[in-house]
Amino acid sequence: MASLATPTLKNPSSLALSSKPRLPSVLSAAFPNTLHFPRSNPQGGRRRFLIITASAASSFSNKPTVLVAEKLGEAGLELLKEFANVDCSYNLSPEELCTKISLCDALIVRSGTKVNREVFESSGGRLKVVGRAGVGIDNVDLSAATEHGCLVVNAPTANTVAAAEHGIALLAAMARNVAQADASVKAGKWQRNKYVGVSLVGKTLAVLGFGKVGSEVARRAKGLGMHVIAHDPYAPADRARAIGVELVSFDDALATADFISLHMPLTPATNKMLNDETFAKMKKGVRIVNVARGGVIDEEALVRALDDGIVAQAALDVFSQEPPKADSKLVQHERVTVTPHLGASTMEAQEGVAIEIAEAVVGALKGELAATAVNAPMVPAEVLTELKPYVELAEKLGRLAVQLVAGGSGVKTVKVSYATSRAPDDFDTRLLRAMITKGIIEPISSVFVNLVNADFTAKQRGLRITEERVLLDGSPESPLESIQVQIANVESKFASAMSETGEIRVEGRVKDGIPHLTKVGSFEVDVSLEGSIILCRQVDQPGMIGMVGSILGEENVNVSFMSVGRVAPRKHAVMAIGVDEQPSKESLKRIGEVPAIEEFVFLKL
Ligand SMILES: NC(=O)c1ccc[n+]([C@@H]2O[C@H](COP(=O)([O-])OP(=O)(O)OC[C@H]3O[C@@H](n4cnc5c(N)ncnc54)[C@H](O)[C@@H]3O)[C@@H](O)[C@H]2O)c1
Numbered sequence: 001m002a003s004l005a006t007p008t009l010k011n012p013s014s015l016a017l018s019s020k021p022r023l024p025s026v027l028s029a030a031f032p033n034t035l036h037f038p039r040s041n042p043q044g045g046r047r048r049f050l051i052i053t054a055s056a057a058s059s060f061s062n063k064p065t066v067l068v069a070e071k072l073g074e075a076g077l078e079l080l081k082e083f084a085n086v087d088c089s090y091n092l093s094p095e096e097l098c099t100k101i102s103l104c105d106a107l108i109v110r111s112g113t114k115v116n117r118e119v120f121e122s123s124g125g126r127l128k129v130v131g132r133a134g135v136g137i138d139n140v141d142l143s144a145a146t147e148h149g150c151l152v153v154n155a156p157t158a159n160t161v162a163a164a165e166h167g168i169a170l171l172a173a174m175a176r177n178v179a180q181a182d183a184s185v186k187a188g189k190w191q192r193n194k195y196v197g198v199s200l201v202g203k204t205l206a207v208l209g210f211g212k213v214g215s216e217v218a219r220r221a222k223g224l225g226m227h228v229i230a231h232d233p234y235a236p237a238d239r240a241r242a243i244g245v246e247l248v249s250f251d252d253a254l255a256t257a258d259f260i261s262l263h264m265p266l267t268p269a270t271n272k273m274l275n276d277e278t279f280a281k282m283k284k285g286v287r288i289v290n291v292a293r294g295g296v297i298d299e300e301a302l303v304r305a306l307d308d309g310i311v312a313q314a315a316l317d318v319f320s321q322e323p324p325k326a327d328s329k330l331v332q333h334e335r336v337t338v339t340p341h342l343g344a345s346t347m348e349a350q351e352g353v354a355i356e357i358a359e360a361v362v363g364a365l366k367g368e369l370a371a372t373a374v375n376a377p378m379v380p381a382e383v384l385t386e387l388k389p390y391v392e393l394a395e396k397l398g399r400l401a402v403q404l405v406a407g408g409s410g411v412k413t414v415k416v417s418y419a420t421s422r423a424p425d426d427f428d429t430r431l432l433r434a435m436i437t438k439g440i441i442e443p444i445s446s447v448f449v450n451l452v453n454a455d456f457t458a459k460q461r462g463l464r465i466t467e468e469r470v471l472l473d474g475s476p477e478s479p480l481e482s483i484q485v486q487i488a489n490v491e492s493k494f495a496s497a498m499s500e501t502g503e504i505r506v507e508g509r510v511k512d513g514i515p516h517l518t519k520v521g522s523f524e525v526d527v528s529l530e531g532s533i534i535l536c537r538q539v540d541q542p543g544m545i546g547m548v549g550s551i552l553g554e555e556n557v558n559v560s561f562m563s564v565g566r567v568a569p570r571k572h573a574v575m576a577i578g579v580d581e582q583p584s585k586e587s588l589k590r591i592g593e594v595p596a597i598e599e600f601v602f603l604k605l
Pocket residue numbers: 135136137156159160163208209210211212213214231232233234235263264265266269270291292293317318341342343344345
């Protein structure tokens with residue numbers, strides 16, 4: 001039975017980008033719908049690349065537009081302006097942000113802008129990068145970013161010292177009532193007995209969250225003569241040992257600390273970590289510093305703990321709502337010292353953060369894989385170069401396999417086998433998996449798939465992709481021998497594509513840098529994966545190639561490749577014909593009418 005149905009390629013024009021002369025061949029081939037620009041690493045380290053989706057080739061012929069929605073240091077702005085049109089629009093309302101965002105390729109924010117789902121939805125697919133000029137990314141909806149294929153980068157290092165210094169400043173100011181005493185003197189009072197403080201030396205400080213800021217706070221607190229302990233479920237013990245800090249359990253930290261300093265990110269797990277229950281476990285008279293995020297403390301519980309005398313004092317730079325309400329009991333509390341989220345606000349840190357984020361955003365727009373990507377895997381440049389032809393092969397095998405499914409839908413279970421002699425830790429399949437996913441999903445949906453959203457998109461569509469490595473003997477010179485893609489639990493419109501075990505099976509390998517289809521079902525074939533392919537199952541007999549070739553030749557369709565795979569002479573054979581042009585329906589019908597041809601399918605790559 002011949003099949004004339006050809007699934008429509010939803011986005012054939014996307015392939016046009018790959019022939020744009022300005023695209024480096026490695027990356028344009030890797031992601032035809034993407035912009036990829038390599039950039040040298042100023043540190044002289046390994047170059048990394050980011051795969052950025054380009055909604056329109058035309059947007060690249062002009063400069064990209066970067067919206068800077070909060071104040072950014074001059075040095076960073078200068079860097080951005082060398083590459084992009086920069087729109088500095090501060091204090092936008094959420095509605096104004098949503099309106100503007102559809103005209104922007106990148107957005108840079110600090111902690112004051114909520115980059116929520118609506119922002120990504122309003123961007124209409126144009127927004128490629130969100131740059132968070134700082135560490136905390138709790139104001140960016142990462143799930144929504146990933147779903148929209150938008151990369152999020154942050155600037156995780158430049159404000160570490162500033163935040164640690166602010167933590168120490170609050171610690172000392174709180175212990176010595178600096179803010180309260182200052183206000184009192186300015187109010188004309190002289191209350192020396194009222195503002196007697198407590199000493200830091202010899203006291204136990206518990207650092208909760210022993211990351212970059214936490215460890216810098218610990219280092220400084222030790223210099224002040226404090227005994228420092230830390231709790232962090234993920235911190236390496238050797239880092240703590242190197243600073244002379246003991247890692248302890250959460251409960252031990254709470255029970256022994258005279259001072260607690262918070263330095264963990266705000267996540268669902270850390271949200272309201274300090275609450276009525278945990279305050280009850282603290283030493284009476286404990287003092288708390290928070291330069292992390294307001295949300296890690298249940299603020300109403302803190303007011304109760306202050307009033308009950310469990311917490312003697314608190315010094316807070318951050319609040320669950322910023323700015324907090326003017327009549328907030330916590331802010332107005334006499335034993336609470338507050339600052340308006342100033343942790344990162346030093347001249348030096350702001351210049352550093354601005355440069356760090358501008359470099360990350362420009363690099364990302366150029367196609368570099370950002371070292372500070374928050375929601376995408378990083379693939380080193382040399383790995384990309386090596387994988388380039390396999391990346392093409394992976395996408396094309398995905399495209400072929402899905403076009404072989406009867407009706408093109410119902411694809412839920414895909415099994416991918418990589419035949420390789422590389423050790424598992426020397427063989428990263430994320431990019432290949434993303435490309436197979438792209439190949440499978442794009443022809444049958446309107447979804448645009450890239451490295452950022454491939455796994456998410458697969459999961460969302462209920463597509464389960466399992467991977468296995470078939471270990472080969474031999475030299476691991478080339479990363480891969482072959483890739484096999486199997487789709488289970490579906491019918492095929494080309495029965496010969498079914499394997500003995502009932503899956504649609506296609507297999508390919510790279511020959512002289514060109515991806516080839518080498519197996520369909522149980523039939524060995526050999527056709528380069530360029531243009532389009534006609535697969536025919538026929539009774540093996542002389543003259544078949546000539547017969548089909550002349551039908552195509554009559555309408556000037558150029559045959560690029562032909563190969564026949566057969567089970568045995570004069571039995572069934574599968575003929576794979578590569579064509580540069582798409583044959584007309586009439587020609588395809590004539591091929592189907594050749595008596596020896598039992599079934600055929602036309603597949604677009
Ligand atoms: N006030 C400011 O202006 C300012 C400035 C910089 C950073 N910050 C905040 O400080 C946070 C920390 O910054 P960083 O650069 O040190 O980040 P980091 O990622 O280097 O460190 C965070 C640490 O918290 C740990 N952690 C995670 N969950 C934890 C838990 N449940 N209990 C204890 N520890 C946990 C992590 O393992 C990590 O070591 C940021 O996320 C940001 O919210 C605030």
